[in-house]
Amino acid sequence: MNITRTSRIAGFAAIIAVSSLTLSACAANEGGTSEPTSTLAGSLVGAGASSQGSAQEAWIAAFQTSNPGVTITYDPSGSGAGRETFIAGGSDFAGTDSYLNDDELAGTFAACAAGTTPFEVPAYISPIAVIFNVDGVSELNLDASTIAKIFNGSITNWNDAAIVALNPDATLPDLAITPVHRSDDSGTTKNFSDYLFQNADADWVIEKPSDTFPFESGEGAKGTSGVVDAVTNGVGTIGYADASKAGALSIAKLKVGDEFVAFTPEAAAAVVAGSKPVDGRSATDMAVKLNRKTTNPAEYPLVLVSYLVGCNEYAKAGVAENVKAYIGYILSPEGQAEAAAQAGSAPLAAMMAEEALAIVNAIK
């Protein structure tokens, strides 16, 4: 009796051991067949914005395939946490949806050589789409003021005069509007809120845009996929989400100047390229003040820009080479195309990417 039981346990353990070996063997094979020529080695640790999390995964996979000696990890712990980690020296670079503020810049950065400042380059541009689901309506024109009134709960029906005035050709039903916002804190909410705050501050009455949705109106849903699900499955719903995740849902056009503009990757990149740099920053800091009030119909102002932050001069030897190679790859046309394909981002405008590459190439 005792013997059979022991042998059974041993057999079970053997099965587990064999199957885990097989599984890990599978994982190790996934690299691809390209001949590595890189001599880089070591590891890079990054943390920060979850918005660029899926793009980082794509970049890491592609970069590690051509540089098998380098191990990169990116922890999508959130922009604030990412900046804190980097400032404290816990990571080699940070991803952040909001650029470093003046207090942070005035302090010291543990990973950087004493007395040097960090660089900051835009790496990931994601257009945000206003998605809706109304039977019989496939095209919708909206301006910032109307969107603000819908999301703060003061416009409650699809046949409201304000919406009809913007869409004279559409047949809008007598149907209650259910606006859907993010229930978790998110950079998408902050950028959406900032767009409305700058363009329609009379209707979007808040102190300053934050990651939390500012009003107790409408419905909340968890994550981008939660919002998309809620809008898809609901009746008379409208929401905002990363454009790449909008799927088959109808997307509203935004009023820019006198025209209604649908989002395109080019228009999203154009508004970032056309925005002014933040005042008082060093030459290696490309933080921009997004021109959300643009009147140029070639620009789509509802975008999220995520930055990469690292040191111009690293305290630890050997880090700079890897950072230079990795972020250089991210900013290259191939890296931007990879993110566009895998994460649905809008590639950086060429001029902007070149400026950023020059900064990264000067890292010591």
Place this chain on the structure above:
Amino acid sequence: METQVAVSRQRPQRRLGDVVFSGAALAAGILILVSLAAVTIFLIAQSLPAFSADPSDVSKDGRGFWSYVVPLVFGTVWAAALALLFALPLSIGIALFISHYAPRRLALTLGYVIDLLAAVPSVVFGLWGITVLAPAMQPIYSSVVESLSWIPLFAGPVSGTGRTVLTVAIVLAVMILPIITALSREVFLQTPRLHEEAALALGATRWEMIKMAVLPFGRPGIISATMLGLGRALGETMAVAMVLSPSVIISFALMTSQNPTTIAANIALNFPEASGVGVNVLIATGLILFLITLLVNSLARFIINRRKEFSGAN
């Protein structure tokens, strides 16, 4: 006491197996206390900054921690209570059917299926709630609100997606159903055969027998089962976070877009991007949840102990 001492003196020689086993059992017992203490200490230590923080840092309306946490406590208890309201009668019915009505073969299969339900991860329940249940309930909510909105529970405006506290309560009820059913079934099966036969011999119908013999005997068991189910409903995170359209409000309306959210779901939603004192505030709400479950469990113990003499378990 005396005799025990005498017995142990009579056998001074202890076998190695006994020593090892009693040591292992003692270690296991201590470990559970140590981990509980570790969690408590962590919660209290990390919560302290939240209680002393500037009210404007704690919540966006700037009214401080308690006005932030009270709606969350309400939502937690409200959703769990609704779930229990649906799950408890159903569970007892299923358990009685399995233990006293169903033919043996059917009872075995049914018991198996119910146990299987307990093994479904809560994320799967969440997905089911968001993609199947909520859209299916939305038209029902619409017509109920249209005709019965004068009842405060069914006040409008109706949610356009069906992701309301009522949908969450139904999902939670399905989740705690197998726990309450499995435990109640086991307890009902323990009813002394003599009690049942005595009731039947006195001319009781099967229902009267259950009412007089099975239910009084099983009452402490039902209460324990309910408390375990309630514990899961109070602490359930993922399914609530995914299904509910949350707000930090106190409202009894079941079918609107603004629903009171629960502590666990609120932590799950806001923790990933929280920083500074925000983290402490969320952990402090976790401490409150910890206290609520502690309270619920003590209450259950109290009820069971008070009822022990009358339960018929003798």
